[in-house]
Amino acid sequence: MWKPVRGVVLALGLTLPVLAGAQTPAAGQGDPTFERCLQAIALSAREQGIGAEQLAPLLAGLSPDRSVLALLDRQPEFTTPVWDYLAALVDTQRIDDGRQRLAEHAGLLQSVEAAYGVSAATVVAVWGVESDYGRVFGQRPLLQSLATLACEGRRQAFFRSELLALLRLLAAGDLSAEGLTGSWAGAFGHTQFMPSTYARIAVDGDGDGRRDLVASIPDALASTANYLKRSGWRSGQPWGVEIRLPAGFDQRLAGRSKRQPLSQWRALGLRLHDGGPLQVAGIADTDRAAVILPAGRTGPALLVFRNYDAIYSYNAAESYALAIATLADQLQGLSGFSTPWPTDDPGLDRAQRRALQQLLLARGHAIGQADGMIGSATRRAIQLEQQRLGWSTTDGRAGRKILAALQAEAGGGN
Structure with a gap:
C-alpha cells in the first residue's frame, strides 16, 4: 500500500521544504478538493509536532484511490455466510501452518504467554487469520488508502485520525514508509x-528500541497479546463452549450483549453439547456468559465468555471472532463444532477453491491463476457455469455443489 513519495506539499500557507532535486508535482495536484484536504491534514500534523521536513516526503505525490470507497460497505465479515467464512479461514492448511509456527516460535510464545497471560494458540490464530502468518499484509499503499478515506466518503473523521496516527509513527521512526502496504482500510503488519x-x-518485543509490527515477529506477537490482555482476556479461561439448547428456548435471550451468570443459564436448561451438565473448567457459576447463534436456531449454539469478547474487540464481527476462536482450538488439537451449519452447500477450503478454479480455467474462463482467492472474475465464471447447468440460483x-458438478463433468468425481 505504500509507494515511494517525493517532492513538496503545501500546508495551508505553510510551504514545506523542497527536497533536494525533487521534481514530483505537489500532493493531490490535479484534484483541488483532495489537495485542500491534504493541506488541512498537514497543518494538523504540524500542530501535533511533526516537522515539515518529515511531512514533505510522506504526503507529496499522493493521489486518491477511490476504489477503497466502495469497500466501506462490503466487508466479508458481514456479507459472507459464516460457513463460507470459516471454511476459507480455518482450513487444514492454516491449521498445519499454525502448528508449525507454534513449534518454530515456541520460546518466544512461551515468553509472551508468561508476560501477558494470553494463550499462545490464540496469538498465533490472530496471526494466521490476519496475515496468513505474515504472507499477506495487503497490497494497497497505506498512505494513499488512508488519505483517500480521510478526504472522501463516510467516516472521514475516523480515517483522518488514523492517517495522523500513521504519520506520527513514521515520524517517530518506528516504521519506514518505503513500500509500506496494508488493507484497504488502513490495517497493516x-x-x-x-x-x-x-x-x-x-510493544517492543525484541528489545531493539522500536515497535515494528511489519518487520519484527516478536514485536507483532507480543503486541497482539498486549491488545487481548488490555481488552479483558482472562488467563486460564476458554473463549466458549458448544451447548445444547432446551426445547422452546427463547431466542430473544441470545446475543453477545445479553449476559447472565453461568448458574442462571444452567437453571434455564442449557447443557453441554454432549448432554452433560453445564460446567466449564475455569468458569465459575457467577461468571457471566452469553448465548450466540451465529446461523440461527438450527446451527451451532455457543455459550461465550469474557475471552470471546476480547477476541471480538479485535474486529467487531461474529464471523471473525469465531474464526480466531475455532482456529485457536484446532491449533491445540480440539475439534470443531459438532452441529453442522444449516446449509446443503457447505463452503470450500483453499485446496477446494484452487481445484474449482482449475476446473474453471480448463473450461476456458479467464480468471487468472488458481490461487484459492475468490475474486470477481472467479465469481462471474461460476455464475456463467451455473447458468449453463440450468440452475435456478446463479449467484x-x-x-x-458447483465444485462437485464440474468435477463430475470432468470425470474427477467428488
Whole structure:
C-alpha cells in the first residue's frame, strides 16, 4: 500500500521544504478538493509536532484511490455466510501452518504467554487469520488508502485520525514508509493493527528500541497479546463452549450483549453439547456468559465468555471472532463444532477453491491463476457455469455443489 513519495506539499500557507532535486508535482495536484484536504491534514500534523521536513516526503505525490470507497460497505465479515467464512479461514492448511509456527516460535510464545497471560494458540490464530502468518499484509499503499478515506466518503473523521496516527509513527521512526502496504482500510503488519491501535498498544518485543509490527515477529506477537490482555482476556479461561439448547428456548435471550451468570443459564436448561451438565473448567457459576447463534436456531449454539469478547474487540464481527476462536482450538488439537451449519452447500477450503478454479480455467474462463482467492472474475465464471447447468440460483458462489458438478463433468468425481 505504500509507494515511494517525493517532492513538496503545501500546508495551508505553510510551504514545506523542497527536497533536494525533487521534481514530483505537489500532493493531490490535479484534484483541488483532495489537495485542500491534504493541506488541512498537514497543518494538523504540524500542530501535533511533526516537522515539515518529515511531512514533505510522506504526503507529496499522493493521489486518491477511490476504489477503497466502495469497500466501506462490503466487508466479508458481514456479507459472507459464516460457513463460507470459516471454511476459507480455518482450513487444514492454516491449521498445519499454525502448528508449525507454534513449534518454530515456541520460546518466544512461551515468553509472551508468561508476560501477558494470553494463550499462545490464540496469538498465533490472530496471526494466521490476519496475515496468513505474515504472507499477506495487503497490497494497497497505506498512505494513499488512508488519505483517500480521510478526504472522501463516510467516516472521514475516523480515517483522518488514523492517517495522523500513521504519520506520527513514521515520524517517530518506528516504521519506514518505503513500500509500506496494508488493507484497504488502513490495517497493516503481521497482525493488522490500525495506526491508532498501533500507537496505543504496540510493544517492543525484541528489545531493539522500536515497535515494528511489519518487520519484527516478536514485536507483532507480543503486541497482539498486549491488545487481548488490555481488552479483558482472562488467563486460564476458554473463549466458549458448544451447548445444547432446551426445547422452546427463547431466542430473544441470545446475543453477545445479553449476559447472565453461568448458574442462571444452567437453571434455564442449557447443557453441554454432549448432554452433560453445564460446567466449564475455569468458569465459575457467577461468571457471566452469553448465548450466540451465529446461523440461527438450527446451527451451532455457543455459550461465550469474557475471552470471546476480547477476541471480538479485535474486529467487531461474529464471523471473525469465531474464526480466531475455532482456529485457536484446532491449533491445540480440539475439534470443531459438532452441529453442522444449516446449509446443503457447505463452503470450500483453499485446496477446494484452487481445484474449482482449475476446473474453471480448463473450461476456458479467464480468471487468472488458481490461487484459492475468490475474486470477481472467479465469481462471474461460476455464475456463467451455473447458468449453463440450468440452475435456478446463479449467484456466483463458490460452494461444494458447483465444485462437485464440474468435477463430475470432468470425470474427477467428488
